[in-house]
Amino acid sequence: MEDINGLPATGYLRLRDILGPKGPIPVSKSTWWAGVKDGRFPQPIKLGSRITVWRVEDIRALIDHGPN
Template identity: 85%
Template sequence: MTYYQDLPETGFLRLKSIIAPFGPIPVSKSTWWAGVKDGRFPKPQKLGKRITVWRVEDIRALIDAENNSN
C-alpha cells in the first residue's frame, strides 16, 4: 500500500497510485472522476492518447489540505 510519505517529491502518478486500494486517497474511480469534474480533485494531464497522469505536487497538496481541514 502506498502512503503519503511513500510518494515521490516530484513527477507524475497514474490513477491506480492515487486512489484506493493502492493509493493514499480512499475513494472509488467514479468518485475521483466526479471530483475532478466538479473541482474537488486536481485536473489531470494527458501524456498520450491513453495515458492520464496527475502531478505529485497536486496530490500532496490535496492530502495536506484534507489533513489541515480536520
Template identity: 70%
Template sequence: MHYLPETGYLRLRQIIGDPHANPPIPPIIPVSKSTWWAGVRSGRYPKSIKTLGARITVWRVEDIRKLLQQS
C-alpha cells in the same frame, strides 16, 4: 502516510489503489473511480494531464500532495 516522490506523475491506480494488482497497490486517497472522476469534474480533485500520450492520464505529484495537505 504513503511515500510520494518530490516531483513526477501518478496514474489513477496509484492514487485510488488497485487491490487486484500483484502486489496490491494501497490507496493514497481511498475513493472509487467514479467518485474520483466526479471530484475532478467538480474541482474537488486536481485536473489530470494528458500530455504524455492520448491514452495516458496522470496527475502531478505536487497537486496530490497539496490535496492531501488540505484534507
C-alpha cells in the same frame, strides 16, 4: 525519495497510484472522476491518448489540505 504516503518527491502519478488500496486517497474511480469534473480534485494531464497523470505536488496538496 518517498514520504509517509509512499509518494515520490516530484513527478507524475497514474490513477492506480493515487486511489486505494495501493494509493493514499480512499475513494472509488467514479467518485474521483466526479470530483475532478466539479473541481474538488486536481485536474489531470494527458500525456497521450490513453495516458492520464496527475502532478505529485497536486496530490500532496490534496492530502495536506483536503478537497477544494
